[in-house]
Amino acid sequence: MTPSKSNPLSWLASLRLTVTLLALSMYLIFVGTLAQVENGIWWVVEHYFREGTYGIVWVDFDVFRSLVYPGSAGNVSIFGIESHPFPSGFVIIALLLVNLLAAHAVRYKMTGKGAALGAGFGLVFVGSAITAYTVLEPKTSAAIQQDVMLMMLIWTVPMTLIGIGCYFIFGSRKAGIVLIHGGIILMLVGEYITGIGADEGQMWIHEKGSSSKIIDIREVEIAFVTPTGDRTQEHIIIPQELIEAADEDDTLIENQTLPLTVRIDAWMENSDLLPSINGADPTQVQYRAEEVPAVTGTEQRADRPSVMATLFRGGERIGQHLLTTWEFVKPVEVEVDGKVWAVSLRFRETHLPYTIQLVDFRHDQFTGTTTPMNYSSTLRLEAPNSAESRDAFIKMNQPLRYDGKAFFQSGFFQQPLNRNLGTIMQVADNPGAWVPYLSCVIVTVGLCMHFVISLMRYGRRANARA
Amino acid sequence: MTDLEYAPMTKRLTILLLAPLLMLGCGEEPAIERYEVTLPVAFDWPETQLREAAVEVDGFSWTWEVPAGWVDAPEVPDQLIADYRFPGATDYTLPGRMTVSKIDGDAGGIEANVMRWLQQLYVTTARSLGPKDKISQPMSMGVGDATFVELYGQYQGEHNPTRISAAIVQIPAEGGGVFQTWFFKLAGDEATIEQNRMGMAQMILTFRPAGTPRPVLPGLDEVEAPQEGEAPQGGNEVEADETTESTDEL
Numbered sequence: 001m002t003p004s005k006s007n008p009l010s011w012l013a014s015l016r017l018t019v020t021l022l023a024l025s026m027y028l029i030f031v032g033t034l035a036q037v038e039n040g041i042w043w044v045v046e047h048y049f050r051e052g053t054y055g056i057v058w059v060d061f062d063v064f065r066s067l068v069y070p071g072s073a074g075n076v077s078i079f080g081i082e083s084h085p086f087p088s089g090f091v092i093i094a095l096l097l098v099n100l101l102a103a104h105a106v107r108y109k110m111t112g113k114g115a116a117l118g119a120g121f122g123l124v125f126v127g128s129a130i131t132a133y134t135v136l137e138p139k140t141s142a143a144i145q146q147d148v149m150l151m152m153l154i155w156t157v158p159m160t161l162i163g164i165g166c167y168f169i170f171g172s173r174k175a176g177i178v179l180i181h182g183g184i185i186l187m188l189v190g191e192y193i194t195g196i197g198a199d200e201g202q203m204w205i206h207e208k209g210s211s212s213k214i215i216d217i218r219e220v221e222i223a224f225v226t227p228t229g230d231r232t233q234e235h236i237i238i239p240q241e242l243i244e245a246a247d248e249d250d251t252l253i254e255n256q257t258l259p260l261t262v263r264i265d266a267w268m269e270n271s272d273l274l275p276s277i278n279g280a281d282p283t284q285v286q287y288r289a290e291e292v293p294a295v296t297g298t299e300q301r302a303d304r305p306s307v308m309a310t311l312f313r314g315g316e317r318i319g320q321h322l323l324t325t326w327e328f329v330k331p332v333e334v335e336v337d338g339k340v341w342a343v344s345l346r347f348r349e350t351h352l353p354y355t356i357q358l359v360d361f362r363h364d365q366f367t368g369t370t371t372p373m374n375y376s377s378t379l380r381l382e383a384p385n386s387a388e389s390r391d392a393f394i395k396m397n398q399p400l401r402y403d404g405k406a407f408f409q410s411g412f413f414q415q416p417l418n419r420n421l422g423t424i425m426q427v428a429d430n431p432g433a434w435v436p437y438l439s440c441v442i443v444t445v446g447l448c449m450h451f452v453i454s455l456m457r458y459g460r461r462a463n464a465r466a
Numbered sequence: 467m468t469d470l471e472y473a474p475m476t477k478r479l480t481i482l483l484l485a486p487l488l489m490l491g492c493g494e495e496p497a498i499e500r501y502e503v504t505l506p507v508a509f510d511w512p513e514t515q516l517r518e519a520a521v522e523v524d525g526f527s528w529t530w531e532v533p534a535g536w537v538d539a540p541e542v543p544d545q546l547i548a549d550y551r552f553p554g555a556t557d558y559t560l561p562g563r564m565t566v567s568k569i570d571g572d573a574g575g576i577e578a579n580v581m582r583w584l585q586q587l588y589v590t591t592a593r594s595l596g597p598k599d600k601i602s603q604p605m606s607m608g609v610g611d612a613t614f615v616e617l618y619g620q621y622q623g624e625h626n627p628t629r630i631s632a633a634i635v636q637i638p639a640e641g642g643g644v645f646q647t648w649f650f651k652l653a654g655d656e657a658t659i660e661q662n663r664m665g666m667a668q669m670i671l672t673f674r675p676a677g678t679p680r681p682v683l684p685g686l687d688e689v690e691a692p693q694e695g696e697a698p699q700g701g702n703e704v705e706a707d708e709t710t711e712s713t714d715e716l
Binding site: 204207210211213228232234238241253255257258281284285327328329330353355356382384415417419420422 | 497498501503507511540551553586597622
């Protein structure tokens, strides 16, 4: 049936809109890829695809400079205009979702009747309930996500039930396509879940060491840390947004929670340290920070922010200090009301209620070369709250999954002096990590169904003609 | 069912899907945060006892005593003869490491090797010996002369140790000169090194050809507790500032 032109859903369901949105998304991906050269992938993901301002991103013409004049400097403008507005990735996805849902509302009708329709809905419900259980029940979810292939195989069963249900509801011609579209819709929704809920960081542990700390090298914070017991500390955190705002507005950072008032005298997004030896003792090195350009997306290193901050205790000026993410500079120690606070600028930290220990790290190389063949870590997980203690072995593409997080082997470090090795793990906390896998299973089942049903229909017609 | 009957459902779904976008536009205001952190469970090191190590190098068998608490590294790199690890001074300080290596001849001399170690302790500044650094006079022991070295480095962050305590043992050749130079190098955090210096002294002073009698170690065999700042084993230590001429040559 052709949708009525007077139907307001017809415009939303049009294929022209689909093609337009896909073209817009292609352009956004193209300029986003170019923008990565200067700004890095995380900046582009946040500014082009997820955030924007009220769903609008401003694409700088400067991003095309690397195509036209590689290696050149200066701003690119067209008739004096340096950027143009464009819908953000999230807006395009939302419109694609609306387009797809409208298409279903307009073009796809339920053809099943009576008991068949009831059985169809029943099968869809059972399949959805089984899938929801595997995703939402924490232990089952954690167990099956340890093995991606197993997880996808398990999901094939409920998806087949849903597929048969769709067959009863929508008929043989549409059932497979409904399933395929369902998979695509889920994938689009999954990007929202990832965009809103995902977090990522690194965990560094030296051999025979332990850690419960995840650091995010994309953000910094000023931390005030004081011991509160043998094994406990109090942390008070000033996030990067407040540091930058205080620097820009020339305001003090003061709050009842903070033990000290902080004035940001200089904020350096990226910095180098200039050392100088203080007196005759070469171990007593003093540092001065110098602002340097932020790293570009093609550089294999991170920005090292620093701040020059003046600390005040109850109106009394304590002094100006360099706080920096460079590890050579110790935190500043200040006593306030009998408590000693260590003040530092550090990469944003997240502390876990459990510990990961590095029992052993292996860095295998191809024989006779320094080319890495494999990194692997033997870990021990200690969760005092649940009295859980277990060993795990991780290597590239074989992460440890625990507490909704995946601990991927991403690299290693070596202490310069005693050459002890340590592991670097990328810790991904993505509540939507399972969505693309489930989407793939749904689309695969839908494609298989559509193909088999079409083949059978073709066979019947061929037989009838014969 | 007509097409229009689907419209309310689609509208609701559209609003539902666009809601996250609106929510993103009204993101949380950044705020000062306060929280309590429980420190991670410290690594549970295996317990080891005082034991005798035996190695064969270039057809010669050697032995020494390995202090209690020191653990054999899972794999000894090719350039090393032995590799031991031991816990840091506290639950959260870095583990220490003792390595044993050997080079034929005089290996460029003691000064060149001390200079090499100094470079490992300093990443941002070139330097010479500091006031806390010490190099002992060569001390005669069974197999040859041992020179004890104490070096301090600059702070390099929580993942990097800052102290070396080492001994260079030169084994004389029969016709004169140096047959082999052995390096016993203890590297780690300052407090960790202090805790393990006596263990290192015991290891070096019991270093001998296999099958020869173990020397008696006055003081060490009586299990005396190490004193702060104490020299490993009575070597004639010379403060760096008292040997300006010799250290300038390093």
